[in-house]
Amino acid sequence: MAVAKDDAEAIRAANDRFYRAFEKLDMEAMVGVWAQTDYVKCIHPGWGLLAGWEAVRASWELIFRNTGEITFTLTDVQVEFRGPLGWVTLTENILSHLEGRVAATSVLATNVFERTGGGWRLIHHHASHVMMPPARGASDTIH
Amino acid sequence: MAVAKDDAEAIRAANDRFYRAFEKLDMEAMVGVWAQTDYVKCIHPGWGLLAGWEAVRASWELIFRNTGEITFTLTDVQVEFRGPLGWVTLTENILSHLEGRVAATSVLATNVFERTGGGWRLIHHHASHVMMPPARGASDTIH
Numbered sequence: 001m002a003v004a005k006d007d008a009e010a011i012r013a014a015n016d017r018f019y020r021a022f023e024k025l026d027m028e029a030m031v032g033v034w035a036q037t038d039y040v041k042c043i044h045p046g047w048g049l050l051a052g053w054e055a056v057r058a059s060w061e062l063i064f065r066n067t068g069e070i071t072f073t074l075t076d077v078q079v080e081f082r083g084p085l086g087w088v089t090l091t092e093n094i095l096s097h098l099e100g101r102v103a104a105t106s107v108l109a110t111n112v113f114e115r116t117g118g119g120w121r122l123i124h125h126h127a128s129h130v131m132m133p134p135a136r137g138a139s140d141t142i143h
Numbered sequence: 144m145a146v147a148k149d150d151a152e153a154i155r156a157a158n159d160r161f162y163r164a165f166e167k168l169d170m171e172a173m174v175g176v177w178a179q180t181d182y183v184k185c186i187h188p189g190w191g192l193l194a195g196w197e198a199v200r201a202s203w204e205l206i207f208r209n210t211g212e213i214t215f216t217l218t219d220v221q222v223e224f225r226g227p228l229g230w231v232t233l234t235e236n237i238l239s240h241l242e243g244r245v246a247a248t249s250v251l252a253t254n255v256f257e258r259t260g261g262g263w264r265l266i267h268h269h270a271s272h273v274m275m276p277p278a279r280g281a282s283d284t285i286h
């Protein structure tokens with residue numbers, strides 16, 4: 001059980017590093033978060049699929065160049081894992097400042113991590129805007 | 144390698160069963176696709192997170208009641224797996240008929256499957272609308 005608890009905490013820490021790198025617009029830290037392989041995939045909110053490390057890396061460079069101040073408050077963080085894979089679901093509550101205006105958005109993310117020799121690395125990020133408020137059950141969501 | 148090939152094919156078949164159940168609006172088939180556990184999660188396009196089998200099941204009942212004719216053409220299907228987990232990314236090219244009108248939409252999906260005694264079962268579905276056309280690289284997407 002100690003191992004399981006350690007795994008959950010290590011995956012949660014890797015997940016936190018991802019959002020800290022994003023907040024700091026720190027490309028070196030973002031590179032360290034990801035596994036740099038041909039099978040990593042990334043879906044930014046509303047974007048098409050980016051497959052392979054080169055496409056994913058290029059997307060972060062572009063996003064970091066075009067982002068001002070941004071802060072993430074993570075809620076509903078849930079960590080699961082089986083063997084060499086862990087996955088995290090969470091809500092990214094985002095405050096961004098651009099040209100003097102503040103925007104608040106809510107994004108749902110699925111982050112998949114793989115255990116490597118260098119620790120847990122991100123191999124899949126799927127993020128999507130929430131158009132409907134969070135719900136406890138499906139009927140709450142539509143009615 | 145034979146085992147690996149079998150796993151990939153079995154995961155792909157489980158993924159196909161999910162979309163056939165959706166097309167047929169067949170609740171019994173949809174129930175059979177999913178692991179019925181408290182850790183399954185489902186994010187329909189634009190929705191908040193649904194966690195746990197009861198919430199996920201209720202969402203499909205609601206969607207099936209409110210859906211007319213719908214067909215899925217799957218493209219960019221990519222299957223990965225490690226041990227007891229497999230994950231599939233794909234584009235759902237959706238044609239739906241509602242009140243005499245035809246709507247075409249494009250949705251990106253991440254589907255995670257777990258190997259169980261009863262075969263590969265869906266434990267995580269994250270789907271999001273594509274607002275920008277698919278791109279080979281990040282720079283193509285934004286420019």
